[in-house]
Amino acid sequence: MVTSPFPGIPARRWLEVADAALRRFGPAAITETLDRARFAELEQTLGTTEGFVLCPLCGDWLQDAGLIGHQRSSALPLPGRAPRRGSRDSG
Numbered sequence: 001m002v003t004s005p006f007p008g009i010p011a012r013r014w015l016e017v018a019d020a021a022l023r024r025f026g027p028a029a030i031t032e033t034l035d036r037a038r039f040a041e042l043e044q045t046l047g048t049t050e051g052f053v054l055c056p057l058c059g060d061w062l063q064d065a066g067l068i069g070h071q072r073s074s075a076l077p078l079p080g081r082a083p084r085r086g087s088r089d090s091g
């Protein structure tokens with residue numbers, strides 16, 4: 001399980017930015033994603049990873065096709081809502 005280094009940033013979102021930064025800028029960029037301010041800059045620069053969309057409810061990144069189902073299943077924006085059932089992780 002991956003944990004985001006920043007409170008308020010879902011792990012998957014951090015991971016996608018870190019991964020995009022790695023591919024675009026090389027290993028040195030990983031260190032920068034551990035800095036909150038640089039992470040925000042990188043996220044702005046790189047944007048949402050292709051094929052992913054930003055969920056406006058919880059701030060997580062989801063695969064484009066899964067957004068509607070995700071929002072239906074989490075209609076109530078409860079902060080700190082932890083998924084109990086095993087989530088499919090293709091990482």
Ligand SMILES: [Zn+2]
Binds near residue numbers: 055056057058070074
């Ligand atoms: Zn969401």
